[in-house]
Amino acid sequence: MAETFLLEVATPEKLLVREQASEAQIPAANGYVGILPGHAALLAELGSGALSYTAAGRRHSLTVRGGWLEVLDDHVRVLADGAE
Numbered sequence: 001m002a003e004t005f006l007l008e009v010a011t012p013e014k015l016l017v018r019e020q021a022s023e024a025q026i027p028a029a030n031g032y033v034g035i036l037p038g039h040a041a042l043l044a045e046l047g048s049g050a051l052s053y054t055a056a057g058r059r060h061s062l063t064v065r066g067g068w069l070e071v072l073d074d075h076v077r078v079l080a081d082g083a084e
Helices: none
Strands: 004-009 016-019 021-026 032-034 042-045 048-055 056-072 074-081
Touching: 004 048, 016 048, 016 056, 016 074, 021 056, 021 074, 032 056
Parallel strands: 004 074
Antiparallel strands: 004 016, 021 032, 021 048, 042 056, 048 056, 056 074
16 A cells, blocks of 8 residues: 555645645545545545645645545545635
């Protein structure tokens, strides 16, 4: 099993994040979703709140609101209505 997954966070205006991550905490409409490598496929409505992830041993965070979360084998895509 892979030790990382590709995390992409984008808004309609631009791509904010494209990094190999080892874990992520993402706000879904009904609570936070914890993502590790090998997570089951998932499509969920994105909520509002802090999205945090670990890449290259460093913790990063940003705020997202609304949109969609897609989790595939080794790829997590966050399509947010807004983020900062």
